[in-house]
Amino acid sequence: MPQPLATRAPAKINLTLHVLGRRADGYHELESLVAFAGTGDDLRLQPGAGLALEVDGPTAALAGSGADNLVLKAARLLADRVEGLRLGTFHLTKRLPVAAGIGGGSSDAAAALRLLARLNGLPLSHPAVQDAARLTGADVPVCLEPKARMMRGTGAEIGAALDLPRLFAALVNPRVPVETPAVFKALALQPGQRLAGEGHPSIERSGLIDALQAARNDLEPPALRLQPLIGEALGLIRRTKGCRLARMSGSGATVFGLYDDCETAAEAAKAVRRARPDWWAKATSLR
Ligand SMILES: C[C@@](CO)(OP(=O)(O)O)[C@H](O)COP(=O)(O)OP(=O)(O)OC[C@H]1O[C@@H](n2ccc(N)nc2=O)[C@H](O)[C@@H]1O
Numbered sequence: 001m002p003q004p005l006a007t008r009a010p011a012k013i014n015l016t017l018h019v020l021g022r023r024a025d026g027y028h029e030l031e032s033l034v035a036f037a038g039t040g041d042d043l044r045l046q047p048g049a050g051l052a053l054e055v056d057g058p059t060a061a062l063a064g065s066g067a068d069n070l071v072l073k074a075a076r077l078l079a080d081r082v083e084g085l086r087l088g089t090f091h092l093t094k095r096l097p098v099a100a101g102i103g104g105g106s107s108d109a110a111a112a113l114r115l116l117a118r119l120n121g122l123p124l125s126h127p128a129v130q131d132a133a134r135l136t137g138a139d140v141p142v143c144l145e146p147k148a149r150m151m152r153g154t155g156a157e158i159g160a161a162l163d164l165p166r167l168f169a170a171l172v173n174p175r176v177p178v179e180t181p182a183v184f185k186a187l188a189l190q191p192g193q194r195l196a197g198e199g200h201p202s203i204e205r206s207g208l209i210d211a212l213q214a215a216r217n218d219l220e221p222p223a224l225r226l227q228p229l230i231g232e233a234l235g236l237i238r239r240t241k242g243c244r245l246a247r248m249s250g251s252g253a254t255v256f257g258l259y260d261d262c263e264t265a266a267e268a269a270k271a272v273r274r275a276r277p278d279w280w281a282k283a284t285s286l287r
């Protein structure tokens with residue numbers, strides 16, 4: 001039997017997320033600095049006949065293993081574009097909270113495309129891989145090669161990988177799902193409407209946290225209106241010792257705190273777990 005292939009599907013964190021406006025087709029134009037966490041899901045592919053998916057892990061039931069799992073959606077979209085694509089059985093170990101603003105499903109889909117590309121000798125720059133990523137979901141292209149970079153447009157315009165210093169973070173999710181379309185809808189922009197706001201600060205290696213402080217997540221206010229527990233999570237993170245910045249990722253509900261070193265981030269995650277043992281809290285590095 002051929003050896004299984006394996007890859008990590010790291011959590012995606014939007015360190016910033018500026019909404020520039022809404023396009024005529026209803027999608028929103030974004031400018032977002034995206035980074036990836038040390039924590040994530042794991043995906044294996046056992047090459048073989050047909051396409052199948054098995055899912056286990058703490059959040060498996062929430063992600064589901066049916067045809068609408070983004071792993072299968074991405075694999076099908078690639079198989080539709082590459083004749084004779086070698087497939088097999090995927091095994092997903094699902095740990096990330098679902099519908100959480102950290103792109104777990106998108107990262108899983110991107111991981112599936114990485115494994116299929118490796119199995120079939122396709123570069124990730126291959127048009128079929130790029131198209132399958134874009135058509136699976138707005139966040140999938142940035143997850144294909146998970147390194148910190150700027151993401152623009154609706155998500156398809158991906159900047160070069162950035163050489164940023166490692167950031168130390170605590171991620172907190174109050175275990176309430178927040179649906180991305182509902183948050184964009186609650187922004188209440190009309191098609192064609194632009195959102196006024198300071199431009200995105202330039203991102204450089206030095207003074208990174210200062211630049212992040214000067215930016216924002218425009219989805220935070222509408223998400224907070226829909227799910228007030230996000231405000232509670234932000235308050236809790238903000239009060240942890242050594243917190244340099246507290247912000248929501250993506251469309252929520254996961255929030256993150258940034259710290260100067262990994263011990264302080266670990267202490268913060270511990271403090272959150274003590275205060276809210278029922279929540280998901282994890283210390284991790286971002287890059
Ligand atoms: C908000 C972000 C920020 O990175 O992340 P998450 O909160 O999902 O992690 C992404 O833009 C989400 O990407 P993704 O979750 O892949 O979105 P999709 O499934 O393609 O789209 C879900 C819905 O969100 C809205 N949507 C998405 C992206 C975008 N630029 N404008 C939008 O208006 C649309 O209503 C769309 O129908």
Ligand SMILES: Nc1ncnc2c1ncn2[C@@H]1O[C@H](COP(=O)(O)OP(=O)(O)O)[C@@H](O)[C@H]1O
Pocket residue numbers: 062063068069070071097098099100101102103104105106108109139178180250251252
């Ligand atoms: N592999 C997967 N992991 C998580 N969610 C998935 C997956 N496949 C499909 N989904 C569906 O995609 C939706 C968004 O999930 P997810 O990617 O976790 O959201 P977010 O990007 O907000 O963190 C959920 O409603 C979930 O049911």
